[in-house]
Amino acid sequence: MGHEQAAEPERQAPRVRRRRVFYIPGYDPIHPRRYRELYRKESSAQAAISGYDIALRPKQAGSGPYGWHVEAEIEGAPVSAEVEVLVWSDIVRGSMSNSILATYLQLAQTAWIYIASGALGRLMRLRKGPVIAALYPVGMLLLQLVVAVVLIWAAAFLAGTVAEDLGLTGLPGAVLRLLGAALGAGAALALMLWVKARDGKFFVYYLMHDYAYSARYRGANPSELEARLSEFADLIAEALREDVDEVLVVGHSSGAHLGVSVLADLIRAGRVPADGPALGFLTLGQVVPMVSFLPRAHRLRADLQYLCTREELAWVDVSAPGDGCAFALCDPVAVSGVAPGVKRWPLVLSAAFTQTLSPARWAAMRWRFFRLHFQYLCAFDRPGDYDYFRITAGPQTLADRYRGRAASNSRIEAPVSKYTSVAP
Incomplete structure (x- = not known):
């Protein structure tokens, strides 16, 4: 990825004015307010660097997941976004x-x-x-x-x-x-x-x-997690019936493989309306192989195999070799050995920390492995064509933003997993 900001696409894609964002965190026991504060701090820093406007305010009163409201003017267009955290921290704490x-x-x-x-x-x-x-x-x-x-x-x-x-x-x-x-x-x-x-x-x-947590059931989901994934699916299905332009699901770390299963369930059940909002799926710093390589991960492998062929969504996977906690640039479908003959997704891209972070910032953070694992949610002082805040609060859908973008040449697609069965 270069150091220049992404140019506007040549074609005039429909503008996003309203977006629903569902963020699925990784294995994290902490209250989701930490993600609101991270978004607030880092979006402000990125806006100052990249020259756009973005502001947060509390979520409107009502039921539903913990979240916040974003108002932004990016690429010359006003955008309103509701960001919500799909919480499973209580399950994490219990484990x-x-x-x-x-x-x-x-x-x-x-x-x-x-x-x-x-x-x-x-x-x-x-x-x-x-x-x-x-x-x-x-x-x-x-x-x-x-x-x-x-x-x-x-x-x-x-x-x-x-x-x-x-x-x-x-x-x-x-x-x-x-x-x-x-x-x-x-x-x-x-x-x-x-x-x-x-x-x-x-x-x-x-x-x-x-x-x-993943190893205990050898890659299978415990019953309480399956129940929570069903709740996540209901929330996303409801958003897909609203008057918004895009529904974007973001899965970070372990949240990536949870998102795979949630979206696979939604599409299988016919709950993604053909005339509804665009559906985007962004996976960041994924650790899918830690689960999909286990013997009883039939459910996840089946979901990977199914989701990678679907036209109902756009799936972009972003990671960076500098993130020592992620399986960087490893196509999660291909390396799990379940890629079908015709495969659409994911588009595997590099956040290229050594290029998108200045030499001084890279030197300061290079050995802070846990911090780097969260860099995808943070500001870049030399941004390339990955910008978390443009994606979540900008005027282009995920599909339009990366339409025509080639996958990283350094991606790994070799089928490595010993276990490739998709049924028990």
């Missing part, structure tokens, strides 16, 4: 184990599933970055365990040395050694609790819970 012991049990189960199924080895053929990100909490938790064992052993050893120096034998010496081991165990537990209390900085427990 997060509160105890350290339970987290170690999750570690053992998750590692076994990914290794025994062969998924881990095949994921490494795609991108090393997200696999390293997946192994990071495993390594950190194992390191803590090793330190804990060393602390217990060292304390017991020192207590034994003291017992020998004091001439204590038999029961008194054994009791002293036991007390030393207990002190060591207390120190080890204090260390683990200290790390856990600062997980907002280390992301060890958070990431472990994230990968464990």
Whole structure:
């Protein structure tokens, strides 16, 4: 992607004046207001850089998901957008184990599933970055365990040395050694609790819970998540019956594969009216292979295979090799081994962080992996033809904005998954 802002298309496409945007977050336990504040801050920064006007105000009172209203003038046209967050943070919080012991049990189960199924080895053929990100909490938790064992052993050893120096034998010496081991165990537990209390900085427990959630059911969706996806589908179907010009669904990180299933369900059920608003699907920093490569991900693989052929929507997938937490430029349909003979979507594009961020910003953020994973929702100081705020609040539909745009030459399409079945 170059550094120039996207030019207006030659043909006169119908202008978008009203848009509904549904944002599906990734595995995130935090209240959706964080996304409103992120949008407010970053849209203002991007508007100052790119020379357009954008402003937020609270969502109109009423039922429905948490959201906000956007008024913008972009590319010379006024646009009104309602942005809503499709919340599943309560499910995320419920899946997060509160105890350290339970987290170690999750570690053992998750590692076994990914290794025994062969998924881990095949994921490494795609991108090393997200696999390293997946192994990071495993390594950190194992390191803590090793330190804990060393602390217990060292304390017991020192207590034994003291017992020998004091001439204590038999029961008194054994009791002293036991007390030393207990002190060591207390120190080890204090260390683990200290790390856990600062997980907002280390992301060890958070990431472990994230990968464990998909692995627990070997790629299948738990019943509570299926119920929530059905609710999401109802909300989007209702918007598709409104007097708006575009309904745009945005799936970030794990939210990308949730969006795939929601939209596949909508289209299968005939709930996308032929004379309704344009339907766009934007996936950002997707981690689809972490789920689709698992043995029981039949539902997701079937949805990928179905959605990639449909003309009812436009699907654009944006990622960047600089994002070490995403399967950057990996076509989620193709690498999952379910691409049919005729395939329309997704259009795989690069956000090209090394080009769209100035050298100074790139140098400052290069090793902030979690921050870079959210860069798609943020301002770029050297914007190319990907601009989250033009897409969500600009006057072109997703399809028109990228009509005629070639896919990234660096995309990966090799079918890598061992499991390609779309039915149990």
